[in-house]
Amino acid sequence: MMLPNFSVSSLVFFLLISASWAHTRTPPSIQDNLTKCLSKYSQTSVPFSQAFFTPNTSTFTTVLESSAQNLRYLVPSMPKPEFIFTPVHDSHVQAAVICSKKLQIHLRVRSGGHDYEGLSYVSQIETPFIVVDLAKLRSVNVDIKNNAAWIQAGATIGEVYYRVAEKSKTHGFPAGLCTSLGVGGHITGGAYGSMMRKYGLAADNAIDARIVDVKGKILDRKAMGEDLFWAIRGGGGASFGIILWWKIKLVPVPATVTVFAVAKTLETGATKLLHRWQQVAPVIDEDLFIRVFIQLANGTKTGSKTVTTVYQAQFLGGADRLVHVMQKSFPELGVTRKDCTETSWIKAVLFIAGYPSGTPTEVLLQGKSTGKNYFKAKSDFVQNPIPETGLQGLWKRLLQEASPLMILTPYGGMMSKISESAIPFPHRGVLFKIQYVSGWQEGDKTEAKHMNWIRKLYSYMAPYVTMSPRQAYVNYKDLDLGINKKSNTSFIEASSWGYRYFKDNFNRLVKIKTKVDPNNFFRHEQSIPPLPKRGHH
Numbered sequence: 001m002m003l004p005n006f007s008v009s010s011l012v013f014f015l016l017i018s019a020s021w022a023h024t025r026t027p028p029s030i031q032d033n034l035t036k037c038l039s040k041y042s043q044t045s046v047p048f049s050q051a052f053f054t055p056n057t058s059t060f061t062t063v064l065e066s067s068a069q070n071l072r073y074l075v076p077s078m079p080k081p082e083f084i085f086t087p088v089h090d091s092h093v094q095a096a097v098i099c100s101k102k103l104q105i106h107l108r109v110r111s112g113g114h115d116y117e118g119l120s121y122v123s124q125i126e127t128p129f130i131v132v133d134l135a136k137l138r139s140v141n142v143d144i145k146n147n148a149a150w151i152q153a154g155a156t157i158g159e160v161y162y163r164v165a166e167k168s169k170t171h172g173f174p175a176g177l178c179t180s181l182g183v184g185g186h187i188t189g190g191a192y193g194s195m196m197r198k199y200g201l202a203a204d205n206a207i208d209a210r211i212v213d214v215k216g217k218i219l220d221r222k223a224m225g226e227d228l229f230w231a232i233r234g235g236g237g238a239s240f241g242i243i244l245w246w247k248i249k250l251v252p253v254p255a256t257v258t259v260f261a262v263a264k265t266l267e268t269g270a271t272k273l274l275h276r277w278q279q280v281a282p283v284i285d286e287d288l289f290i291r292v293f294i295q296l297a298n299g300t301k302t303g304s305k306t307v308t309t310v311y312q313a314q315f316l317g318g319a320d321r322l323v324h325v326m327q328k329s330f331p332e333l334g335v336t337r338k339d340c341t342e343t344s345w346i347k348a349v350l351f352i353a354g355y356p357s358g359t360p361t362e363v364l365l366q367g368k369s370t371g372k373n374y375f376k377a378k379s380d381f382v383q384n385p386i387p388e389t390g391l392q393g394l395w396k397r398l399l400q401e402a403s404p405l406m407i408l409t410p411y412g413g414m415m416s417k418i419s420e421s422a423i424p425f426p427h428r429g430v431l432f433k434i435q436y437v438s439g440w441q442e443g444d445k446t447e448a449k450h451m452n453w454i455r456k457l458y459s460y461m462a463p464y465v466t467m468s469p470r471q472a473y474v475n476y477k478d479l480d481l482g483i484n485k486k487s488n489t490s491f492i493e494a495s496s497w498g499y500r501y502f503k504d505n506f507n508r509l510v511k512i513k514t515k516v517d518p519n520n521f522f523r524h525e526q527s528i529p530p531l532p533k534r535g536h537h
């Protein structure tokens with residue numbers, strides 16, 4: 001009895017559907033249109049049917065979350081892409097640019113997913129948007145004979161370090177300390193690390209690139225010209241094109257590198273010592289990089305808290321020379337031979353990144369981050385040592401927060417020898433950089449409290465840091481500094497954060513942007529705006 005009934009109704013249903021198709025055809029969805037367009041414009045026979053992820057597929061969330069580092073941008077209330085595309089060939093990226101323009105769908109590009117404000121996978125200013133995730137484009141081709149390597153945007157910096165070290169114990173590359181950073185977004189924002197005082201930034205050591213421009217063409221350094229090549233070395237991600245490859249210059253590292261980590265709490269003289277560090281760390285031997293982590297720790301009385309300062313160092317040389325340098329320039333820290341560990345450059349990379357000692361270097365090939373949390377961060381640059389009274393006020397504020405973190409990174413050495421306009425990254429003549437972080441694990445419930453705390457801390461620090469402009473590091477994106485509200489944000493709006501990230505280089509970045517992408521195709525909350533087109537009179 002049921003069966004015929006069912007068949008009849010299905011038949012009716014089928015006829016109805018066919019009829020509606022025949023007359024008013026369901027219009028193809030954005031996803032259908034994109035898939036079709038991408039297939040049409042990809043000039044390669046490399047198939048990519050596995051490269052599309054729409055929200056109704058089970059793998060969509062896995063892919064979206066894969067490399068996203070800030071959980072704050074994965075909560076349900078955050079906008080989600082209409083479509084994720086994971087190219088497996090350079091020409092797929094060209095097709096993505098052409099099709100997103102043709103179909104007028106906003107495009108976000110992601111390499112390592114470490115953007116502080118989730119700009120590579122969330123757009124808060126326009127819908128719909130798609131994400132082009134370069135995670136499958138991760139070749140690293142090292143050419144030791146020529147001290148160079150071509151590295152693809154989706155590779156992590158840890159993979160690059162591993163592949164270099166695999167070929168030579170005496171070559172390295174001066175980029176980030178966290179090994180899961182994607183080289184696509186990282187290097188285009190400057191990229192500093194433990195060899196910056198000796199060799200400068202990764203962007204200072206980028207010698208060529210291949211990018212997809214707004215027309216979908218692939219350009220190398222010669223084809224793009226020196227203006228655009230200048231802009232992508234520090235001008236920040238996703239304003240000028242999509243970087244497919246960087247060519248980097250490798251630098252010499254000694255076979256023996258030495259590391260140490262020494263902690264001091266408030267009770268053991270942290271304040272005086274940090275005051276001293278500010279004067280010493282930026283002028284000490286260029287082979288030596290001593291950064292400071294400031295966090296909370298348990299106090300001596302049960303239940304009490306104190307502030308701890310951990311001095312984490314990397315020295316390009318052996319322990320005997322390091323101890324000599326420390327005794328001569330920074331005896332206050334009390335570093336002795338037994339605090340020092342001699343190792344190789346690649347193992348020092350793991351130490352600095354925070355891997356437990358003994359972790360095999362192959363962990364770098366997994367391209368995974370060591371942990372994710374909900375976080376908000378901000379940055380500052382310091383030109384004059386913060387007085388002890390300033391530090392005491394800082395301790396008071398840190399003790400009010402659950403899980404605060406500050407990282408102080410010394411400048412000087414090569415950093416101050418390169419001119420402010422050599423590349424867009426302008427922060428050269430400072431003593432050190434501060435990064436403030438508040439991290440938490442409870443989702444968005446406690447977010448407002450942490451955001452409020454870090455913003456208050458930032459105002460407290462104003463008298464002690466650079467001003468006019470108060471500088472900030474573009475790779476530590478901070479949307480508190482202002483956002484582009486629409487696709488044609490004015491120069492005036494963008495200058496609120498533009499001068500902080502780039503000082504006067506912002507003007508040149510805007511000029512280059514106006515030339516290479518006048519319609520502002522490559523855009524996000526803090527992308528470089530083009531100047532408005534001149535009206536016709």
Ligand SMILES: Cc1cc2nc3c(=O)[nH]c(=O)nc-3n(C[C@H](O)[C@H](O)[C@H](O)COP(=O)(O)OP(=O)(O)OC[C@H]3O[C@@H](n4cnc5c(N)ncnc54)[C@H](O)[C@@H]3O)c2cc1C
Pocket residue numbers: 069108109110111112113114115116119120134153175176177178180181182183184185186187188189190191192193236237238239241242243244475476524
């Ligand atoms: C845990 C952690 C540690 C960090 N440590 C350091 C450090 O030691 N040194 C340092 O300098 N910085 C550090 N950073 C900051 C880091 O350099 C930036 O977040 C950088 O932008 C990350 O690049 P990505 O490719 O991983 O990020 P993504 O989120 O993929 O991209 C960042 C931005 O660049 C754009 N972009 C991505 N790929 C491309 C591409 N191929 N072409 C053009 N634009 C692109 C994105 O759209 C986005 O706007 C750290 C960040 C985190 C979260």
Ligand SMILES: *[C@@H]1O[C@H](CO)[C@@H](O)[C@H](O)[C@H]1NC(C)=O
Pocket residue numbers: 027028029030033
């Ligand atoms: C897809 O393309 C077709 C044909 O050009 C068009 O009619 C339709 O509106 C498009 N769909 C969307 C969601 O843009």
Ligand SMILES: *[C@@H]1O[C@H](CO)[C@@H](O)[C@H](O)[C@H]1NC(C)=O
Pocket residue numbers: 029031032054056057
């Ligand atoms: C998911 O949605 C897209 C676009 O709406 C459609 O083309 C596709 O067939 C759907 N896939 C599944 C598994 O439902």
Ligand SMILES: *[C@@H]1O[C@H](CO)[C@@H](O)[C@H](O)[C@H]1NC(C)=O
Pocket residue numbers: 297298303
């Ligand atoms: C600090 O003390 C708490 C208990 O008060 C304990 O759970 C925690 O493990 C301690 N942390 C450290 C780093 O010793």
Ligand SMILES: *[C@@H]1O[C@H](CO)[C@@H](O)[C@H](O)[C@H]1NC(C)=O
Pocket residue numbers: 486488532533
């Ligand atoms: C920019 O936006 C404003 C309004 O928001 C509009 O009047 C203007 O025409 C736009 N300019 C361009 C170049 O699109």
